[in-house]
Amino acid sequence: MSNSLLEKQNELYGNLNFAAAIKKDNVGIIKHFIASEKEAYENNFQGQFYPSYHYEISRVMSTKMSKIDDEDIYLAFYYQLKLGNIYKPLEKHYPLFLKALAHNIDDNDLDNTFLDADILYLLFGIKNNENSDSVYDILYNDYANFLQFTKLCNSYTTFPNLRKKHAKFAPFLNNKALVNRIKKGLHYYFKSSFLTAGSLVLLLLDTSDSAKEVLYNLHKTNLKNTDVWLLGSFYMDFKKTDANKKLLKDLYATYPKEWIDEYQKN
Structure with a gap:
């Protein structure tokens, strides 16, 4: 059953006449996106409208969508989010988002x-x-600021380059809600990821005792060798302050030296 539905979607959305007609039909783009994803979700396959028209979907959803009813706007957000697409909606659409x-x-x-x-x-x-x-x-503005931080983190492709550009992260130290959330939850999402990397940069730039305490507490959690190497590589690049030097010293005192000095693959 799902194969035949998939084939039907492929046939419809791969049709050149359909493509020519749909690209300027904002209402149609949203309705086809919803219908395709709903059918796919219910039958356990990937909807075929999104792969071919994701640019058009994003374009429409960045507008006021004045001719699209609220239920369809809500469903479009629902399926966009299910596909992992988190972005900044217009403020008027934030409640539906x-x-x-x-x-x-x-x-x-x-x-x-x-x-994610x-x-x-x-x-x-x-x-x-x-x-x-x-x-x-x-609140909408808080969400927009938090989102800006996650986008900055994920805009890098290597940890060394992210650390080198640490000045870009410094303004987020003024966002107390974000910094407090990182302090309370780093242990929850700590892993080799760019979100973790950006969070580490903020904690190492932060001169407060509470920021360093978060990292000291991580040292006590029986970290894997790869996690120790990750922490050490960040401490090495931020050891200009006494507080960060003490973090590095504690890491050496807690874990094998080679875990910090030698790249750990697994």
């Missing part, structure tokens, strides 16, 4: 979503599907 996000979280369907749990935590403080309503507590 939050409703779609809460629905995704309530689904608790990790096998059929590309939503680490980004959800940094943006909304969400760690599980039991507190999905808390997304409504995040």
Whole structure:
């Protein structure tokens, strides 16, 4: 059944006449996106409209969508989020975006979503599907600022280059809500990722005792060799302050020297 539906979607959305007609039809783009993803989700395959028309979908969803009803805007957000696409909606659409996000979280369907749990935590403080309503507590401007931080983190392709550009992260030290969220939750999402890397940069730039305490506490969690190497590589590049030098010294005192000095593959 799913194969025949998939073939039908391929046939429809791969048709040149359809392509010529749909590209300027904003309402049609959203309706086909929703219909394609709904059918695909219910029958366990990837909808075929999105791969061919994701630029058009994003273009339409960045507009006021004045001719598109709220239910379709909400569903478009719902399926965009399920595909892992988190972005900044227009402020007028933010309540519909939050409703779609809460629905995704309530689904608790990790096998059929590309939503990143680490980004959800940094943006909304969400760690599980039991507190999905808390997304409504995040104001639009706060969300936009948190999102800007995650985008900056993920704009890099190597950790050394991210560390070299640490000045770009410094303004986020003024965002106390973001810094506090990182302090409270780094242990939750700590891994070899660019979100972790950006968070480490903020904690190493932060001169407060509470920022360093977060890192000292990480040292006590029986870290893997690869995690120790990751921390050490960041400490090495930020050891200009006494506080950060002490962090590096403690890491050496807690774990084997070679885990810090020699690249750990696995």
